[in-house]
Amino acid sequence: MKAKTNIEDLFKTAKENNTYLKVCAPMVRYSKVQFRTLVKSYGVDLCFTPMILADSFCQNSKARVSEFSTTTKDSPLIVQFAANNVNDFVDATQLLYPYADGVDLNCGCPQRWAMKDGYGSALLSKPELICDLVKGIRSNLPNSFSVSVKIRILKDLKRTIDMCRQMEKCGVTFLTVHGRTPTQKSGEEINADALAEVCKSVEVPIIANGGVKTLEDADRIYERVNCAGVMAASGLLTNPALFSGINITPLDCVRQWMALRDRYADRISFQVYHHHLVFMLEKIMAKQQKPIFNLLKTIDSIDEFLYNHILDKRDSGNINLSCDEFVECVFDDAIVSRHVGKCRGCSKSLYYCICSDKYDASNTDGSYFTSHVKKTACDLDYMDSVGNMFGEY
Template sequence: MKIGNVQLENNVCLAPMAGVTDLPYRLLCKEQGCGLVYTEMISAKAVYFNNKNTNLLMQIDEKERPVAMQLFGCDPDLMAEMAKKIVDEHSQIDIIDINMGCPVPKVVNNGEGSGLMKQPGLVGEIVKKVSRAIPIPLTIKIRKGFDDNLINAVEIAKIAEANGAAAVGVHGRTREQYYSGKADWDIIRQVKEAITIPVLGNGDVFTPEDAKAMLHETGCDGILIGRGAQGNPWLFKRIIHYLESGDLLPLPTLQEIVEMIQRHMAMLCAYKGEYTAIREMRKHISWYTKGLPGSANLRRSINQLECFEAIEDKLEELKNMT
């Protein structure tokens, strides 16, 4: 799969997720064969004001490439200026992606994220100015529409293509749905049939079989995996293998799950410091251990722990529960 001049090894990609797709997690997914990783969404305004936390979000490792950095904002000139600044200062970035799907009220109320779905003309202006300001491909990620009264993914995708976008990611839910209900894969098919640039489908891909079904039913060029990858970086390897061979790899063993958690936690501690990492790992451990025997008790006890060694001890107990 190719996006602009960026060649991907495969078409199975890690979707951008705030609070999830930081550098350590992107590296873990890349190790499992993920074809393209996306950063957490980054505010153009925060880049302009040189926000310290935003600088951490923009750290890239050569081993995770190709990588797309996701920007959000609604001022075309500021977006273009900050996209150029980012690319000039971070040569490892391969793609800039514009978030037009975030449903969070504080983002939407500023006219950003999925709030842009209500302003097709502004979408065109942003895409045109940003794509002309940077030497690398520009992509956008949109939703089915804003609500059931405004289903306009096809219109937005056409506008994006006409103004220089190199690919479009489509989440098959409206903003009003957030992540509830069932993703509408038919809207992904409609977008694919309406434009010539690559379309990446997003929504309700939790298994290798889901991935194959989405590709078959929508004709999309690639898959963006979001919540399905939470606590499950192995999903990329399993999907790629299934698409290539038709065979299902086994699910990770308890030993493999615990070892992945331990690696993830160590990487996060090195990246953000122990205090922050331990607190952020709580949600990851909840995802990694979902469905395991005794996982509810494990989560309760880990949520009370505040140091690396104490959590390591708990994880070793879990590993020995076979």
């Protein structure tokens, strides 16, 4: 078990110092351990993993390998899950408990696939289920382990506040509130007044989220809404040094990312390495350079481009990242075995199936269970089930 950080103490320390936590948002595909390592070197206090589907994580070895990795110093760390039932949420959390400092429930994703399956923003209409999910963590894991919920504000502010108060009573450590409704676009203005009302209506710390592109934006939100933390997403992708007060990605940051690639060559895909650089260099590259860089296909061609157009080979810069060792995660077989397949009748893992009392497996040839399990867990293609998504939820 790697070293732990008490998230509640993290908030207390920031408050005592009259400041706020700088937070890296959960971003699908992008807020993985290498990027978390990078942004922490530029002033980020707390990182989230990308959103992970709790049921797929429990069922699928590919999901566990592709969606979660960590290092010995990857703390403080919150794992964010999309879940729509207590069993999946609790089991997924127990699998990752040794490797994280807390778990977060996604109640903000507005994408259609998530809403259709009862994830993300769909949960905002079911506050009683959200509370059951939070209570499930509180009943099964130590109180020192953080449990939080990320929501969006509703058009009815009173309903938003009532829901936050309910979650507070259920035992959340903190809440993250995105300042837009589920139907608003990412470019629209956040409702800072609504965020301020939420912050003054509950006792637990609130992390404000939405529209943060610079440190000045973060400071402005903190002062206006009196929150305990400020979360950035796309702003950090474009400029991982955002919270250090630098408004354009510094070249040392690019060098740090290249050093991380070299250190973790077998742990970072070409796609992730390239895409992050596309974001980082957005305000650095000339307009005519961007389409050329975007079409590069190899690591070597990327490095050649960077040294020909962006970086000076003679200047090694200031590479001060601590290259931590990866933790080899071992997941509890007893928990994993509960999720070997799903029932088509109730969509739950067969271990928790509410239909099972209608069937006696000992008196059949097993055809019922064979027909109701889509595939074995290892046969599932996790990313096919998620789709080609990008976003911050």
